[in-house]
Structures are given as C-alpha cells and as structure tokens.
Amino acid sequence: MRFKRMLLITNVHPDIPKISSHGLLGAQLAASLITANTPYRCQVLGVDPGANMDRLEKSIFAYFGNEQPVVGFSNLGGREELFILAERIRNGGGVTILGGPQAKVDFSGEIGWQRFPHRFHGWRNAFSLAVQGPGEQLFPILNRNSFEPQHLPGIVWHQNNKIISSPPNSWQEKFLQFVDWSNLNVFCDDDIQPVNIIQAQVVGAIGCPWARRLKTTFLDYPANLSDTYSHAKIRLSLRGCSFCDVAQDKGFIGRLSVQTVMHQLKQLPEYDGKKIPFELIDENPLPGLPRLLVAVQDEKLRVQRIDLVTRADWLVKNLEKIHDALELAQKMDVQIRLASIGFESFSPRILKQFNKGITLETNLAAIRFMRETKIRFPKHFAYSRREGCHHGFIHPTPWDTPEDWQAIQAVIQHHGLEKDILPAHSLPLIIHHASPLGIWMRAIEYNARFAYPRQNSWIAWWDEPQPKVHIF
C-alpha cells in the first residue's frame, strides 16, 4: 500500500516544545491512531507563538511536495495566526480539518453571531470540515480518501450557509492504548524538526469530575459596572468552573482502567534505565494513585517521576491516599510531584465567581499539607515553584476591586505564598466564547447595551466596550 502524508498542527508553549510533550498528547494520540488505521502517515507539528507563519506555510507545502496537503489542526489556544494559516493552506489547494476541544463551536462561530455581528464569526472558511469528539471518527473519511461532506458521527461541515453536523460517537478506551513516540515534531529554526522528549503525558481520565453535574449559580457584574448593578446578579447554569471551556465541551466522560494507563506507560521512552517523567492526565488522580503504583511495581517498570494536576479540595479529601502512595513511592524510588494545583484565587468572592467549588480555607489547608508532606518525604514529594511546579493563579479578572486585591495581597503575605506557591506570573482570566462565562458576558452586553471586542474566539473583557451598539 502506498502511504500518504498528513500533518497535525497544535499550539505549544514557547518554553517547552523541544523537551516535553505537554500540550501535544491529544494530537499525538490522534496521529498514532490515524497512522495505525488509515493509509496516512500522520505526524504532529507543534508551533509556538514565535514561529514565522510565512516560512511555516512554505515548509508545509514543501513537506507535501506533489501530494495534496492534508493538515489537521487541534488545540490552537485561540491563536488567530494558526486559523489564518489553515485558511491559507485551504486556499492553496489543501484539505484542512479542525479537531480538539471546542472544534464545533470554533468552526461554526459564537452563538447568535448572525444577529449580533460583533460576536466571533467562526472559522468555517478556513477548514474543509471539523471533527467533534474522538479522532477515530475521521477513519471513514481518510480510508475513502474523500473529503466531500458526509453524514458521519462527529463530522461538522458548512454548506449553503448552513452548519451540518451529526452527534459524536462516545470515547472508546481501546483507542486510547497505543501511543506512537516517533510522530512528534516542532517548527524550529524555520524547519520541521523531530522532538527529543524528556517529559511526557499519559491519559488517565477524559474530562473533569467537577463538570459532571449541571449547577445553577449567580455571578456578579464586572467591577466597572458596580455603580449601576451593585446588587444585581446574573443567573448561570453551568458544568465545572465558569472559565473552563474544555469542561463545558467534554463534561466528565470517565476514568480509564489501570490496564489502559499501563499500556501507555509501557510505551513511554526511557532515560537512564527508567521511564521518563510523565504527567497523569486525570483531574482527580489521588484515589487511584496507590493502585497505579502497585501495577507499576507488579510490572517491574522503573519510573522517574509522576506529575499530578488536581484541585485543592480533592487533595485535602485524599490525604490518606497520598500518604499511602508516598510510602509506596518511597520504596519504589519514584517521585510524586504536585505539578499544578488549581488554587486560581485567594479571594473568597473571586473564587465564587469562578464557581470553583472551593473556599479560601481549603486552598490554605492544601498548602499547609503540601509543606508538611515535603518535610516528611523530602526526596519523593515535590510541590514548590523551585521544583518546577506551576500552580493556578488567575489575575486580573473583571470582578477585581482595589479591596479584593488588598485582601489577596494580605493572604499572600501572611502565608508566605510568594516563597513556594505563587507562579512567576499570574494568568489573566481568559473567556472563551463557548465557556460558561461567555454566556455571562453576552448577558452583560445585552443588559448594559454595549459590546466587548472579540479577539478571535476570546471575549476581550480587558478592552473598552463599544457603547450603544446598533444591533440592540
């Protein structure tokens, strides 16, 4: 059989693209599946924000030579230049496919954009089609080699000014076992270059348990409207944290079996006789961690480090589990690193706006626990910034008042958070148009009769709103 080429482009962080598969795993799994099940040899291409787009476009066309370019795009981090690149490849005769979280809504545009033209219009013209949900839904299209619109699960396309789509298939564990470690590349020095990965990710769960249930909450208006709307609230039905577009998109699909995680783990590259450090993708990893360590021990695998990402409340609820896991990790000489805890804020009022479901006290209890545990397990437990951890702290937000900021500063100073907990830079609140906060923003725009600018798929709450928009 003659194999064809396919590229899968994804956004990567500028500091880590050459050594870490962070942010590449979704594309890596999809590319592994495509290569194993279709005539396409699919390679992942990570592109950081410093890449020169003209040279990247040239390299892509050169990569395909006489073949028609078939290029997937996934997890683009709201980067407009990558959507424009897709448009240019499509206009140049290529096939472009949008996948990953929020693929359908980024393809079709923000709700109601036809009536409210300041809203995000979507990138339907940049892509031949989009795929919502698991990547294996592309198999029939790639196997038939026909990119004509077809009614298939998860496939979304645009025809006669209409978006046409079919509901996606459910995720199947059997498609999450095989990971190809020879398909990762980055665009570097104006060239497509293979990556030598020394830190990896492994999927342990899909979605987030906090997004399992639909909840109703009431959010304040932004601080700059507090004179007009001092006691008013906006009612919101949401899944998960109010800013989390991925949880809104996926909800909680479930946790993978230990066997499936072990399949992935066995395929990890090794360094110095041990599996390279990996992050377990599971928002609530602690209940299953001792079981996973036992499986690693039973299989006689040697592992350097397991990175975990979780919430402060799930850490505090699972103290026994993490101590059990650490006793075992100590015997196995594996380090457990709490790579990122989503504290997000140290203001009770701002935490409430995030619908985070945690209190300031819970955040502080988690920090106390981490510091005490470090004393007990100095070598096999890591949690601090100097150990490479990056905990979540979102600031600024639209709700900030000088009083909130003073209160946050007082907590930071009183508990010495700048020593080990706070990241070098906080992240501003990002509002994706399809996140629960997107609904909140549109309600504010409607009630206050103004419009915030859009920055591609984000609502730019930090810019001046345009008053008296004609569409109202």
Ligand code: SF4
């Ligand atoms: S931000 Fe984290 S905890 Fe909140 S819903 Fe998203 S994945 Fe879950």
